[in-house]
Amino acid sequence: MFKYVAAGVLASTLIVTTSGQDEKGEKTSDNGNLLQAVTQGNVAEAGAESTTSYQKEIAKVWLTGLPDYQNKNVPNGFEINVRDVSGQPVNPANPDSSAKYPQGTKALNGSANAAGHVVYKDNGDGTISIFDAPMHFSGPDWEKADYNKTETQKIIDNPQVTTVYNGDAATVSLYAQYVK
Template identity: 35%
Template sequence: MKKRTKIFYCHAALLLVFMTAGCTGGNDEEPSHSSSPAGESSGIKKAETASAAEKKEPVNKDSHHVSADKSEPDNMSADYSPLQIEYARIWLQLGENQQIDELNVRRIPAGALVNPDDHTSARYPEDVTQLAGSRLIDGSVTYSSNGDGTIQVYNVPLRWESREDTDQGVMKEVTEEMIRHTKKVSVDTGDNEKIRRLIDIMSIH
């Protein structure tokens, strides 16, 4: 009986040792599980940083593109009005004398006399613009804009010579003929430096 009791206690002691070792082994495995979330967290942070860097990149490209556009040296439309550019281009293309010291711009409304010195003169059917230098020898250009890059040029002198012996109605016929026979011209873009020079000496009345 005593032998059986000793054997039982020995078995119980061995079983207790195995159970204790099993619990200790389970506790040792826990740190390996807890390290996994830390690794995942580090990977997420790296992914978020890379994503933020990718989002910032297009913004930098756009801002560089805008600043490059603003620094273009020959951007005429940013420096001058469309009308100023139009006047300069037309004189550069059609003006008789390019070595002028002043470019005068005179706007003439529809209904105005073609020859302002003669009340029998025909009248302009539309608004026109007259470009001229400061001297008669500089010549002049009288035109109306079609709004599509072309103009109608009127063959009208800058200054009219009136004669007392002119027959009644002759001036009306002459000016009506001028109105009927305008010339359509396509306006060239011209040279930017020459256009800038003409705008600098331009005087709009």
């Protein structure tokens, strides 16, 4: 009995929370498919249905920039944090002499530094430009204005342009649920 009550509560909760639009105005789920997944007892599929297209796109970028995650188990407590870094200095420790990120640039950080990070700009054509910015600008050279200006400009001028990961849908859905 509890199983059916829980499934009903979950179905109604998911329908309420997943109907509508994401921050880009895109439809976030198909309630018919969601209800069918829950009533058939496939709660994992229902959870995957509740992720937004925005979360899935962020997960694809994460998997593109850090391809080792395509074959990894998700660490405990893992999150992907998204931050708009448009116009911000590449080297925040020396902002006055640092190049600035172009408009539309986002930084994805794992919940622990060891999880990695991806700094990218969507090119609008199925590709992204990944900026090879270090997570930490350590060493005395980064404190020198000329060195900092030259090296941060190289980071901006020489991104890796790559096609966004479009592989295993289950992996994308798995990582999408960790996008915060």
